[in-house]
Amino acid sequence: MGSFNFINMKLNAKISSVILFFILLAVKNVNAQYQFIPDEKGKLITDKRYENIEGSAYLYADWKLGEVITNENKLIQNLSLKYDQVTDNLLFQANGASYEFKPKVKSFVIKSGTASKRYIYLTPESGSGNAGYYEVLADGKFKVYKKVKKTLLEAKGYNSANLNKVIDENKKYYYLKNTKLEEFKINKKSLETILANHKSQLDTYLSANKSLKNEEDLVELFKFLNQ
Structure with a gap:
């Protein structure tokens, strides 16, 4: 046996x-120009900054199934992916080793259960001002993106010499208007500003007693506008 x-x-x-x-x-x-770079030992890419921290530097703490589209519009499916939101890097895993996409891919999708999140890479020329991966919340005539930037903070605890490490998260929303990304807040006043040319449609949506309190409400609004 x-x-x-x-x-x-x-x-x-x-x-x-x-x-x-x-x-x-x-x-x-x-694409020959894409390189998958492991660490020097060929093991999982790790960063000691992420050891013993409060919170996660990643979109999902665990590896998730996904797919990418390269800058040449080539689709690569059934990859094990992890998105580092501190460094804004997309990692790919195979046979226990972790690799980083260089250069950045055009877009990628990460799936977790029934949820599926799609990201595209935007450059300053796209109007964002900051190059990076943005989550697509609405696509069609009306396009909305979300950018989550995580930062690793270190501070001494009260009456302690030890450093506490914590992940701080900053979330921003953008509306694509005339090829430029405009930042906005999830409230009626901010949305009336970015949708000034579509006020009647916004009023129609709100008149049906629809709320605008969170991201889920925002997604539903733009689903209505993109019908």
Whole structure:
């Protein structure tokens, strides 16, 4: 029985190696300029800054299934992804090793259960002022994006010499207007400003006793506008 298990382990290791080889080969064939850079030991990319911290530097703490579209519009599916919102880097995992997309991909999707989040990479030329990955909340005639920037903060605790590490999260919303991204808040006054040319549609939505208190309400509003 021991010999049988050992043979199975060796067989499984060989199968995993073959799968990894073909994944990397497929990616290489898609675009030679894309590099998947592991750490020097070929293990999971880690950062000591993220050890013993309160909160998570990532969109999801665990690896999630997803897909990417390269700058050449090539689709790569069934990847294990993790999005670092401190460094704004997208990581890809295969066979226990972690890699970083360089250069940035055009867009990517990360799935968690039934939820699916789509991100696109915007540059200053896109009007955002800050290049990076933005989550797509509404797409169509009316486009809305969300940018979450996480920062690692260090401070000494009260009457203590030890440093406490905590992740601070900053969330902003943007509306694409005349090729420029305009920041706004989720409230009636702010939305009336960015939708000044569509006030009648906004009033129609609000007259149906629709609320504008949170992100879910915002998404529903722009689903209505994009009908």
